[in-house]
Amino acid sequence: MVKKQKKTGDYNIRVRVWVDKKNKPFLGLGRVILLEKIKKHGSINAAAKSIKMSYRQAWQLVKEMNECAKQPVIEKTIGGANGGGTVLTAYGEAVIKNFYTLQSKIQSFIEKDCNDFII
């Protein structure tokens, strides 16, 4: 959940990034990983299990994400052959990519320009 940064002497800088929409949490590393697992497993249920998260929490997180996003990040179907499932939308895919880009940018900056934290 938390990325390590370049060492500065004996210390190392750690940073955590979120994207909010109107003060409501939209994206964080945990949520992004959940989206990735949904893509991989095809259901909220299986995704939650794969990261030892309760289904309820996973379901609430995707609900919040969908509420914040301009377009749905996932699409769900209830019932049917395998009971239903959830797939990541192309928009959701873009969201993941952009989040990682943002995070990498910040991390790179810290590694490059914040190694003068000597105390």
Next chain:
Amino acid sequence: MVKKQKKTGDYNIRVRVWVDKKNKPFLGLGRVILLEKIKKHGSINAAAKSIKMSYRQAWQLVKEMNECAKQPVIEKTIGGANGGGTVLTAYGEAVIKNFYTLQSKIQSFIEKDCNDFII
């Protein structure tokens, strides 16, 4: 405890910074504020009350900080005229300053170079 960042469309980027020593948390915004309150009030007790934190937690935090720091960030005295107290060292003062400098640097970078988070 959490700093707001420049808006990028309807979204805003939020970041939280910590400094660790050998994977142990050393500094975060909460701890820095606690140090500032200790400086202001002259005791862990009064500092904790001023930010509605339990004395126990405040005491543990300064203990951890002192354990991580190369030099003590505070100096305590037990007993005496007013029962004792705690003062911030010059080193602790430098620690506060450096933390804020680090945080500002990261925030400025985000405001300047991360406003392309459009999704």
Next chain:
DNA sequence: ATTCATTATATAAATAAAAGCATAACCGAG
């Protein structure tokens, strides 16, 4: 010597957060 407000610390209580459970609706396949 007594007092007083502090540090120091263990233990208990209270709060908050997460997980678990139960139940209903859904719908393609057999």
Next chain:
DNA sequence: CTCGGTTATGCTTTTATTTATATAATGAAT
């Protein structure tokens, strides 16, 4: 039309975190 596995959601239980309480030690001032 029943079955299976999923989403959806309220309610309960458990777990984790934080705070509160209690007690001891300290030492300058009275």
